Amino acid sequence: MIKKELCKIISQEEIAKDIFQLTVEAEFVKEIKAPGQFVHIRVDKSFDPLLRRPISISSVDSKNSRFTMIYRKEGKGTSLLAEKGPGILLDILGPLGNGFPVDEVHEGETALLVGGGIGVPPLYELSKQLIAKGIKVVHVLGFQTESAVFYEKEFLENGETYITTVDGSYGSKGFVTDIIKDLEFDSLYTCGPTPMLKAIEKGYGHKKVFLSLEERMGCGVGACFACVCNSSSDINDVSYKKVCSDGPVFRAGEVLI
Amino acid sequence: MSSRLNIELPGLTLKNPIMPASGCFGFGREYSQFYDLSKLGAIMIKATTVEPRFGNPTPRVAETSSGMLNAIGLQNPGLEKVVSHELPWLSQYDVPIIANVAGSLEEDYIEVASQISKASNVHALELNISCPNVKTGGIAFGTIPEVAKQLTRKVKEVSEVPVYVKLSPNVTNIVEMAKAVEDGGADGLTMINTLVGMRLDLKTGKPILANRTGGLSGPAIKPVALRMIYEVSQAVGIPIIGMGGIESAEDVIEFFYAGASAVAVGTANFVDPFVCPTIIEELPILLDQLGYEHITECRGRSWQEHGQLTYHRA
Numbered sequence: 001m002i003k004k005e006l007c008k009i010i011s012q013e014e015i016a017k018d019i020f021q022l023t024v025e026a027e028f029v030k031e032i033k034a035p036g037q038f039v040h041i042r043v044d045k046s047f048d049p050l051l052r053r054p055i056s057i058s059s060v061d062s063k064n065s066r067f068t069m070i071y072r073k074e075g076k077g078t079s080l081l082a083e084k085g086p087g088i089l090l091d092i093l094g095p096l097g098n099g100f101p102v103d104e105v106h107e108g109e110t111a112l113l114v115g116g117g118i119g120v121p122p123l124y125e126l127s128k129q130l131i132a133k134g135i136k137v138v139h140v141l142g143f144q145t146e147s148a149v150f151y152e153k154e155f156l157e158n159g160e161t162y163i164t165t166v167d168g169s170y171g172s173k174g175f176v177t178d179i180i181k182d183l184e185f186d187s188l189y190t191c192g193p194t195p196m197l198k199a200i201e202k203g204y205g206h207k208k209v210f211l212s213l214e215e216r217m218g219c220g221v222g223a224c225f226a227c228v229c230n231s232s233s234d235i236n237d238v239s240y241k242k243v244c245s246d247g248p249v250f251r252a253g254e255v256l257i
Numbered sequence: 258m259s260s261r262l263n264i265e266l267p268g269l270t271l272k273n274p275i276m277p278a279s280g281c282f283g284f285g286r287e288y289s290q291f292y293d294l295s296k297l298g299a300i301m302i303k304a305t306t307v308e309p310r311f312g313n314p315t316p317r318v319a320e321t322s323s324g325m326l327n328a329i330g331l332q333n334p335g336l337e338k339v340v341s342h343e344l345p346w347l348s349q350y351d352v353p354i355i356a357n358v359a360g361s362l363e364e365d366y367i368e369v370a371s372q373i374s375k376a377s378n379v380h381a382l383e384l385n386i387s388c389p390n391v392k393t394g395g396i397a398f399g400t401i402p403e404v405a406k407q408l409t410r411k412v413k414e415v416s417e418v419p420v421y422v423k424l425s426p427n428v429t430n431i432v433e434m435a436k437a438v439e440d441g442g443a444d445g446l447t448m449i450n451t452l453v454g455m456r457l458d459l460k461t462g463k464p465i466l467a468n469r470t471g472g473l474s475g476p477a478i479k480p481v482a483l484r485m486i487y488e489v490s491q492a493v494g495i496p497i498i499g500m501g502g503i504e505s506a507e508d509v510i511e512f513f514y515a516g517a518s519a520v521a522v523g524t525a526n527f528v529d530p531f532v533c534p535t536i537i538e539e540l541p542i543l544l545d546q547l548g549y550e551h552i553t554e555c556r557g558r559s560w561q562e563h564g565q566l567t568y569h570r571a
């Protein structure tokens with residue numbers, strides 16, 4: 001069930017340059033079904049900015065009915081969000097979409113989690129849940145530059161973690177795909193910029209791969225057809241999937257990216 | 258309470274004058290998770306075309322100050338699926354459906370109108386001659402008065418329910434358009450559709466929307482909608498379902514003052530999925546504050562002579 005709730009901010013801090021970690025209390029935490037689901041946040045009561053902002057759930061604390069998000073302060077909406085402190089009530093719609101299937105890997109297998117920039121956050125809850133199932137987890141996380149790197153320590157606690165930066169200022173220089181090619185895995189879960197997802201689908205689409213897509217949204221619940229992608233290899237075909245309600249996670253090959 | 262909000266319009270017996278606008282509510286399924294759709298006055302379903310349409314490439318939406326641009330491109334599952342799946346599903350709710358009819362050619366409109374108007378829960382058609390996001394048809398029908406009139410006439414001939422024509426604000430003379438479709442036999446008008454606009458990406462210098470231009474909706478267009486309804490409602494003898502930026506009970510009253518007989522809420526559903534039932538709950542309270550017994554007393558106050566304002570108690 002999707003809920004609209006006024007959620008109390010428990011904490012908010014800047015954990016890397018322009019990267020904020022926001023924890024809120026919400027009754028709908030019990031409705032969260034899988035890592036990779038997201039919420040839609042109305043950052044202000046006014047109508048400017050008008051639209052809600054989609055942000056992934058990065059970790060869940062069911063016991064305390066809390067969940068955490070990690071986002072980059074970019075434009076109008078996220079800049080306003082970054083100013084909000086503990087105690088403030090945030091209008092959040094969630095949980096939305098379908099997340100990463102954790103049942104697709106089995107005990108003793110290896111899952112490769114590949115994140116790019118602001119696509120890294122949802123992989124953290126995924127990593128936690130896979131570890132709990134006795135699955136070996138390897139992380140490859142790509143960032144622009146050293147100051148943008150976050151959560152290295154947290155991921156390291158769960159398993160092997162490789163960091164790449166585009167400018168080489170931290171970890172190895174280059175892209176996540178440079179690292180993946182030397183790794184062994186049974187399944188691959190990824191979230192990040194579209195070019196990265198494309199490269200991964202091209203290189204490893206024959207394996208068990210799950211991709212989390214990003215698209216500009218209106219409603220966030222499947223009603224407006226803003227976030228639609230083609231679900232067939234035939235561009236002229238009319239079959240489609242909605243990123244907000246059918247995704248954001250899709251199996252490689254399920255949709256055209 | 259609701260007896261203060263009920264409205265009678267051609268083909269439509271409305272519990273209240275609030276309905277979600279076409280394209281902002283799909284076919285109702287998504288919002289039925291949030292509340293009982295029977296609370297609504299009516300539902301304007303997503304545009305339906307003869308064949309399924311995929312619509313435009315993404316990005317299809319871009320935010321603007323107090324508004325948004327969309328270029329969905331009339332994506333819909335096509336006439337057959339709407340008639341066989343969506344309308345029967347909606348029939349579980351006690352709510353009249355207004356079917357939004359779109360096309361590229363005159364034949365398309367006629368085909369959709371004649372078929373969809375047979376569905377038992379479709380109580381009226383909304384002839385969409387004003388979508389700014391399709392290359393052919395659509396907007397051409399909506400910007401040339403004579404063309405709009407002829408299309409209205411043809412659709413009237415085949416439709417089994419009253420026909421409301423949805424007007425485009427992207428014209429120099431909206432009154433002329435309204436009169437033309439009234440001449441063509443329209444039973445009512447719905448207005449306004451979105452205003453053509455554009456946003457550019459600061460980094461690339463290119464349009465944000467893949468379609469380059471899109472239709473502006475949301476609170477930003479409310480003054481334009483009010484002005485157009487104010488002009489048109491004085492010039493025609495058919496009722497107007499008003500829309501454009503409505504997000505509160507106050508907005509609804511303003512639209513009635515301008516001359517609307519009912520209203521539709523579009524973009525605001527994205528901001529608050531509960532906006533329609535919330536407005537329906539708040540309207541009687543606002544009517545009390547303003548001193549009206551029934552919402553129809555508000556209609557056309559902006560242009561009525563003072564002598565006609567006999568209901569006002571405040």
Ligand SMILES: Cc1cc2nc3c(=O)[nH]c(=O)nc-3n(C[C@H](O)[C@H](O)[C@H](O)COP(=O)(O)OP(=O)(O)OC[C@H]3O[C@@H](n4cnc5c(N)ncnc54)[C@H](O)[C@@H]3O)c2cc1C
Pocket residue numbers: 038051052053054055056057069070071072073074075076077078079118121122213214215216217248319320
């Ligand atoms: C399913 C999903 C999950 C996401 N999870 C995260 C996350 O965990 N952390 C994070 O930092 N970011 C995430 N994003 C991206 C995030 O939604 C955008 O960065 C954010 O909306 C930008 O808003 P703004 O106010 O800063 O920018 P503005 O430029 O003011 O935004 C203008 C409009 O464009 C939309 N928009 C801009 N960039 C994007 C984008 N990349 N994707 C979708 N819409 C966009 C905004 O929502 C808004 O409607 C996610 C996006 C999606 C679709």
Ligand SMILES: Cc1cc2nc3c(=O)[nH]c(=O)nc-3n(C[C@H](O)[C@H](O)[C@H](O)COP(=O)(O)O)c2cc1C
Pocket residue numbers: 218224278279280281303304327329331357385388423449450451473474475476478500501502503521522523524525
């Ligand atoms: C995402 C979106 C899709 C729309 N699709 C349609 C459509 O299919 N047919 C139509 O007649 N109008 C469509 N409209 C226009 C609305 O019905 C309405 O006329 C307009 O948005 C103004 O109202 P608002 O400001 O309350 O949104 C659409 C609007 C939006 C924002």
Ligand code: FES
Pocket residue numbers: 216217218219220221222223224225226227228242243244245
């Ligand atoms: S955002 Fe409206 S359908 Fe996905």
